[in-house]
Amino acid sequence: MFESVFICVHLWQTLPWLNMSASHLRVLISSAEIQARVQTLAAQIESDYPDGPIYLISILKGSFIFMADLVRALKRHTIRVEFMGISSYGSEKTTSGQVKVTRDLDAAIEGHHVLIVEDIIDSGVTLSYLTRVLHQRRPKSLAIATLLDKPDRRIQQVEVKYIGFQIPDEFVVGYGLDFAEDYRNLPDICVIEDTPTPSLGHTPHQ
Numbered sequence: 001m002f003e004s005v006f007i008c009v010h011l012w013q014t015l016p017w018l019n020m021s022a023s024h025l026r027v028l029i030s031s032a033e034i035q036a037r038v039q040t041l042a043a044q045i046e047s048d049y050p051d052g053p054i055y056l057i058s059i060l061k062g063s064f065i066f067m068a069d070l071v072r073a074l075k076r077h078t079i080r081v082e083f084m085g086i087s088s089y090g091s092e093k094t095t096s097g098q099v100k101v102t103r104d105l106d107a108a109i110e111g112h113h114v115l116i117v118e119d120i121i122d123s124g125v126t127l128s129y130l131t132r133v134l135h136q137r138r139p140k141s142l143a144i145a146t147l148l149d150k151p152d153r154r155i156q157q158v159e160v161k162y163i164g165f166q167i168p169d170e171f172v173v174g175y176g177l178d179f180a181e182d183y184r185n186l187p188d189i190c191v192i193e194d195t196p197t198p199s200l201g202h203t204p205h206q
């Protein structure tokens with residue numbers, strides 16, 4: 001008797017959340033696929049650069065998980081970790097076209113190999129602005145590694161040396177990417193099928 005009451009209460013509490021989760025999020029790239037691709041990218045980077053320091057610049061906030069996995073997959077011990085805040089999106093899904101630096105580097109990059117680590121390239125507006133800014137600081141080399149690329153959405157062309165996955169024109173979340181600051185902690189890259197209203201609370205993570 002006690003057991004069946006417990007099971008009913010448990011199902012009553014769990015099912016609505018499972019249904020909500022299933023209707024909102026569709027896995028596009030699984031955590032296992034991401035991990036495998038990050039290892040491959042790291043091996044390419046490792047062999048492309050001569051021995052010595054590489055300054056990896058993580059573009060906050062979306063690339064922080066990609067950055068953490070990428071640096072741990074690199075073998076050399078002379079990786080320099082830097083962070084830069086750039087904002088081009090508000091809480092919406094379309095770019096405003098306005099880019100601003102919200103947090104600058106701690107280090108001078110002049111004369112060093114620099115690799116920008118980005119979560120996703122969409123219109124290309126953010127990265128074409130950022131590469132112009134960083135070129136003015138005279139690095140020895142400047143290249144871009146992005147986890148995701150949406151080529152169909154490009155407005156401004158950018159040269160990208162390392163691409164994790166090319167994806168269709170869909171808004172994705174997870175593995176660091178957000179929608180109005182939600183979903184960053186999903187282990188997979190997911191498509192939001194039916195946009196929830198963030199102010200109504202969190203959709204449970206898968």
Ligand code: IMP
Nearest residue numbers: 062095121122123124125126171172177
């Ligand atoms: P871009 O300037 O249009 O290339 O936009 C780049 C930035 O927009 C990325 O660094 C992300 O922060 C954000 N962004 C673009 N597409 C998505 C998406 O599908 N999900 C989450 N963020 C996105």
Ligand code: MG
Nearest residue numbers: 059060062119
């Ligand atoms: Mg970003």
